[in-house]
Amino acid sequence: MIDQRKSYECKYTHVRRCLIALTFTALTLSLAGCVHQPNQTTLYERMGGETTIDAVVENLLYRIADDPEVVVFFANTNIDLFAESLASQLCDVSDGPCNYEGPPMDRAHQHMGLTDVHFNRLVEHLDAAMQEEGIALGARNELLGRLAPMYADVMRLQ
Numbered sequence: 001m002i003d004q005r006k007s008y009e010c011k012y013t014h015v016r017r018c019l020i021a022l023t024f025t026a027l028t029l030s031l032a033g034c035v036h037q038p039n040q041t042t043l044y045e046r047m048g049g050e051t052t053i054d055a056v057v058e059n060l061l062y063r064i065a066d067d068p069e070v071v072v073f074f075a076n077t078n079i080d081l082f083a084e085s086l087a088s089q090l091c092d093v094s095d096g097p098c099n100y101e102g103p104p105m106d107r108a109h110q111h112m113g114l115t116d117v118h119f120n121r122l123v124e125h126l127d128a129a130m131q132e133e134g135i136a137l138g139a140r141n142e143l144l145g146r147l148a149p150m151y152a153d154v155m156r157l158q
């Protein structure tokens with residue numbers, strides 16, 4: 001009788017240990033899932049998607065219009081087409097559901113007489129526009145980091 005009870009206790013303790021081990025494993029796996037969550041969202045999503053990108057482009061246009069050193073370059077530009085093209089490029093670059101189909105950056109900016117001052121000014125305006133539209137610092141820096149390599153292309157045919 002006593003032996004039988006011991007055997008039950010032994011089995012019960014074993015089942016309990018198994019359950020605790022299973023619960024611990026499930027918890028660890030779900031926590032690991034949480035830790036990897038940020039990698040599953042695209043930069044486009046973290047920036048707020050199409051609505052925020054459109055708002056950023058519009059915000060940028062106002063800043064360009066208010067900056068005499070930059071606005072001169074846009075004197076003969078169709079602003080609606082420029083806005084549409086830039087929005088599609090920002091969407092594409094941030095891994096959103098768009099394909100930028102405009103001209104390559106060297107041809108789009110050829111013979112404008114752009115200098116580093118103009119380039120930096122435009123980047124500053126873009127960053128300020130993103131900030132004002134509520135894009136977090138990490139996402140802003142990531143987007144600017146993806147645009148930075150375009151410097152060489154924009155400047156190639158000046």
Ligand code: HEM
Nearest residue numbers: 070073074076077085086089102103108118119122147150
């Ligand atoms: C990383 C930097 C830059 C990026 C990503 C960029 C992006 C673009 C894009 C996507 C277009 C539209 C191309 C098209 O569809 O025709 C464009 C056009 C234009 N960009 Fe930039 N741009 C940059 C730097 C600059 C700078 C520094 C300036 C002058 C301050 C500038 C002035 C212009 C102008 C005036 C146009 C319109 C050209 C036209 O009327 O055909 N861009 N840019």
